[in-house]
Amino acid sequence: MADLFAAHAALLESAVAAARGRGFWAAFPENPKAYPEGAAAEAKAAFAALKDHPFELAAGDAAPLIGTEVSPFGPALGITYRARAVDDLIARAEGAGAAWAAASIARRTGIALEILVRLNTASFLIAETVEHTTGQAGPMAFQAGGPHAQDRGLEAVAYAYEEMSRVPGAVLWEKPMGRSAIRLDKDFHVVPRGIGLVIGCATFPTWNSYPALFADLVTGNAVIVKPHPAAILPLALTVRIAREVLAEEGFDPDVIQLAPDTSEAPIAKELATDPAVGIVDFTGSSQFGGWLRANVKDKLVFTEEAGVNTIVIASTGAFGPMCQNIAFSLSLYSGQMCTAPQVIFVPAGGIETEAGHKSFDEVAGGIASAIDALLSEPARAAAVLGAIQNPATLARIEEARSLGRIVRDSAALQVEGARTATPLLLAVDAADEAAYLEERFGPIAFLVAVADAADGVARAARAAREKGAITAALYSTDDTEIARAVPAYARAGVALSVNLTGGIYVNQSAAFSDYHVSGANPAGNACLTDAAFVAGRFRVVCVRRPAAA
Template sequence: MSDLYQAHRALLDGAVEASRQRGFWAAFSENPKTYAEGAAAEGKAAFAALLNAPFDLPGVAAADRVGAEVSPFGPALGITYPAPDVAALVAAGEKAGAAWAEAGVETRVGIALEILARLNKASFLIAEAVEHTTGQAGPMAFQAGGPHAQDRGLEAVAYAWQEMARVPGAVRWEKPAGRSTIRLDKDFHVVPRGVGLVIGCATFPTWNSYPALFADLVTGNAVIVKPHPAAILPLALTVRVAREVLAEEGFDPDVVQLAPDTAERPITKDLAAHPSVGIVDFTGSSVFGGWLRENLRDKLLFTEEAGVNTIVISSTKAFAAMCQNVAFSLSLYSGQMCTAPQTIFVPAGGIATDEGHKSFEEVARGIAGAVDALLAEPARAAAVLGAIQSSATLARIEAARGLGRIVRDSTALQVEGARTATPLILAVDAAETGAYLEERFGPISFVVAVADAAEGVARATAAAREKGAITAALYSVDEAEIASAVPAYARAGVALSVNLTGGIYVNQSAAFSDYHVSGANPAGNACLTDAAFVAGRFRVVCVRRPAAA
């Protein structure tokens, strides 16, 4: 067994320090040009070699196979995976997890870091898998599916390491007792909670799954990874890398297992409800999140669910730049991000800007016009929008057209075979809450007329408390107004961005700095990443005995 902990110690130390300082730090480069020459071409070739064939997962045999992934850009992938048996998966995880739990903390951390390093080397292959299962455009698939996801996994390792490092391995306990002293030797054992289940989503399969996967691993839990049926390949590649490293280091590779299924024959509920599964991590709809909360009361459950992200526009010193920033946020990956804004509150009487007073209609048209300008060039439009992951989103857009006055209609890009849609922008009055206070996943947004900015903030924060929200934005030139709004958003548990007009957007979340989801409103009960996300995944058990003379 190699000393992977020492080999990657500098990486761990950097991540721990970054998580404390909360400044910019990235362990894995998001710039494709910094990777080895020819790596991108090798990734494409490796992806092509996987198509229309059984996926090889060493050490896993199955009589049946599953897999029906279809690229949102057109073709079916034709990849099949070993069909799992729920009881056998959990039993294998329990068996493999026994030795994994007994391994030292440093051993587990070192192996997790080696897995992340190898995933980074496979970033171009993973990017191809992410692009052709989620519909993310190539650049986003590389960054979000590769290095950004790896940074999020590393962040979880750093937090878990810090929490476990608080536990001493052994101490000599001495208590004065009159003329004598009572002495005990105490050993403290980090004990895992049980098999962890990580339920992946269809839009960000690696970014949303890596924190839970690596938090479970380093705290001593075996892990079953259950991908979304439409996005199996990115997590299958991840599991294969993890199993390779585990086997090389002398551990049963079943410490990490893949559990693919189909939409017609789902296995997620059976896995989640299994008595030996102790931890469940889920990203997805509030409907299934509600089922998990109702039925898994004896398990540790972490969720990221639906929400209604809002923007309040009160005033601005940079109207054009503001419109451009909002337009990009509405367009990026066709609004298929849990952080994408949906509901934009604007005073009915208009706002003050650097270009003079703008009416409500001018603000709405300004945002719509900025979307048009952003997407005017076909190649740029394709790179920003990507493709629509699910046909259900197209149906949702069609249904939404009747919810308000159309300021900007949604249209398809002329990309052969791809499922695409540009942003739909609707104007509504504040009373029409049934339209704009329900999450409508995809490129659908509402410009809502309110009496004034104060009403907008009140409605935005109430929506976060009642419906859930991950992000919010406020545009105002009044510092007193901003100062009044900040605690309201904080109490609502939603991250607030103020006056963004440059190259940072409300739907971006930076590892080691931003806390993604607060856990303080219905959008989710967990945060990526804080101490609470990792600390409950293990328990500490003490063994004590009279000290040797």
């Protein structure tokens, strides 16, 4: 067995330093050209070979097969997965978890780092699986599903390693007692919290799951990965690679297991409430997130749920670039990102720009025109929009058309077999809160006429506090106005982007720098990733005895 901790020590050291510094750093290249020539073609062939076959994780497995994944770009994948009963999954995790918990922190960390490196090698294949389960376009599927997700997993490893390393292994404790002293040998043991359950989502199965998956593994917990029924394959491939590394290092591969289910027969509640499960991580709807928080009170529960992300346009010195930036944010992956903006507050009397005063309708028209220009070339439109993951989103767009004045209507791209939709823009008054203050997942956005910029900021902050928000944006040329707004957003627990133009967008979140989700409003009760995200996944137990004379 290799000394994987030593082999990856430089990677870990750089990750720990990056997490402390919060500047730009990426362990895994996001540019496909940085990978071996021919890797993309090999991945397409490997993905084609997976289709219409059982996806096996263990030889001779006779568990029932399930699986009904359909690509948002058209065809059914035809891939099935072994579905074990909950009690079997739990028993296997408990059996495998004992040796894993007993392994040293360095050993577990080295294995986790090796898994990440191998996942990176498989980035093109992972991208294929993400693209054809989530509907992300190829470039996003590669970056978000591969290197960016791997960076998020590495970030969790770095935080977990640092937190566990604060605990000394053994100390000599001496308490002076006049002419004598009490002397004790104390050993401190890092012990896992319990089985970690990671419940994946349909839109970002790897990016949203890797922080929890790797935080659980490194802190000594066996892991059960419960993917969304519509996006099993990316996490199945992840689990396969992890199991291969574990087996090579002499551990029972059931330290990590896949727990697929169907929409008709879900198992997440049964898993989450099993006494052996100590940690539950969930990304998805507020309905199920609320159920977890209400019913799973004796465990560590981390959720990322729904929210209403906002933009306030007070003024701008770059009207065209601002509109283009907002247009891209609204269009990227057809608005199916937890960070995508939904509500744009604009003063009813208009705004001041470098090109003079712009009325509310001119601001709305500028954004609509920028979307049209962005999506005017079919290939570029397809690369930006991707496909609609869930058919229910198309129905949601249809229902939303009646909620306001249509500034820009949604339409499908001419991509055979794919579910597609361009952004729908609706103009509403500030009083129409029932329309715009409910999360409407997908390419749906509201331009809301407010009294003035201060009213817009107040409404945006209140929306974050009451409805939840992960991101917010503000455009203003007034430094005093910006300074007043910053504390309001901070108190609301929402990350604020100010005057973004060019190649950076409000819906982007950078590993090792941005704190994705604050845990300070209803959009989620935890941050991915910080020390609090990892520290509760283990406990410290002391063993003491009289010191040797």
